[in-house]
Structures are given as structure tokens and as C-alpha cells.
């Protein structure tokens with residue numbers, strides 16, 4: 001199998017500025033490898049650092065030490081030390097990230113928002129819109145909502161728009177932070193099918209899923225944040 005993610009010795013401390021600069025150690029010395037066609041589920045108690053780890057894979061968080069190597073365009077890129085421009089290129093082509101919350105852009109319709117990542121890749125507007133419509137239908141977003149911005153949508157509707165916006169690009173790596181948290185059973189089933197289909201095509205998936213049934217349906221492997229990682233305060 002081809003390796004897609006290689007994490008070496010990743011540590012993350014947060015500085016608590018309101019506590020006199022005290023340091024809180026969340027992750028320490030994490031090693032993790034993910035291959036194409038795997039769905040690795042990060043599983044640990046609440047507050048143990050699951051989202052912190054996922055955000056570090058996307059370089060949203062700057063690690064205190066360690067590497068996050070992403071297989072991008074035929075070579076390894078350590079997104080923790082790469083220049084910001086290169087990180088953006090890696091995200092644009094290689095890393096899809098679904099968070100629980102949609103970043104709404106004022107006045108942009110749902111259809112345009114979902115089609116946008118494809119259009120940015122040079123796909124013709126009409127083709128991108130057709131694919132966006134297909135995904136929105138599959139995710140049961142009613143047609144009457146397609147031409148208005150999703151700012152006023154329900155939590156579950158926004159979450160599905162967010163999923164469509166990521167799934168429209170065939171990213172080789174998907175990072176998923178609770179993508180099914182606000183969904184009803186039918187939509188949860190659709191999203192599970194989409195993620196499994198992506199994995200079977202060879203996408204490397206890393207996700208956080210609190211729901212045991214969702215974990216069972218998706219995980220090819222569980223990654224536990226080691227017990228020794230229990231959150232600890234370190235002297236400033």
C-alpha cells in the first residue's frame with residue numbers, strides 16, 4: 001500500500017495566556033502512518049487532543065515539535081515546516097478537510113459555494129455546477145435552497161453543504177472532524193457510503209467520529225492517542 005501521511009514525533013503545547021503563560025501539553029511524541037485506502041479513526045476521551053491532532057495534520061495548528069509529512073504530487077511535504085504558500089498548494093490539491101462548521105461566505109449561493117473548489121481547479125462552471133447539483137441532491141438539500149446562501153440553514157443542512165464542498169474534489173487525503181455529528185440517520189448513511197466509496201477508490205481517510213455505529217461502519221483501524229498523552233501542565 002502507498003503511504004500518504006507520516007507523522008513523526010508530533011508534540012503540541014498550548015500557552016495559556018490568561019494563566020500567566022502556563023504551558024499545557026496536549027500531544028507528545030505522536031507517530032502515525034496512514035496508507036491509501038485506509039480509514040483511520042482517532043479515538044480518545046474528550047479533551048485528549050483528537051481535534052488538535054487533526055488540525056495539526058492540516059497545519060491549522062503549528063506543532064511544538066515533530067513532522068507531518070504529506071504525500072503531495074509525488075513527493076513528501078512536511079506541512080509543519082513548509083512555507084505557507086506550499087501548505088496552501090498541498091491543501092488545494094491533496095488535503096480535504098471537513099469540519100463540523102461551514103465557513104459561510106456572504107451573498108454566495110449554496111450551489112456556487114459547493115462548485116467553487118472545482119472551478120478554482122479550472123473545471124468549467126457548468127460542469128462544476130452539474131456536479132454540485134448531483135451532490136446536493138444526494139445529500140438531500142432541497143432544490144429551493146440551492147440558490148440562497150447557507151447562512152440561515154440548519155446545523156445539519158450546513159454540515160451537508162460542507163461535506164458536498166469537500167467531496168466535490170477528489171482529494172487523495174480526507175480529514176474529517178465529526179462530519180456526521182448533526183445528521184439524521186438517512187443522511188448519516190449517505191455520508192458513510194460516500195466516505196467508504198472514497199476509501200475504496202484509494203483515498204486515505206483520517207477522522208473523528210464520536211458515534212460508535214459510525215466508527216464501526218467506517219474504521220479500518222483505530223488510532224488511540226496514547227494514555228501517556230493525558231493532558232498535563234508543564235512549567236512555563
Ligand SMILES: Nc1ncnc2c1ncn2[C@@H]1O[C@H](COP(=O)(O)OP(=O)(O)OP(=O)(O)O)[C@@H](O)[C@H]1O
Nearest residue numbers: 014015026044045046047048049050051052053231
Ligand atoms: N487553541 C487552543 N488554545 C488553548 N487550548 C486549546 C486550544 N485548542 C484546544 N485546546 C485544549 O486542548 C485540549 C484538547 O482539545 P481537543 O479539541 O483537541 O480535544 P478533543 O479530544 O478533540 O475533544 P472532544 O472529543 O471533546 O472534541 C482541550 O483541553 C482544549 O481546551
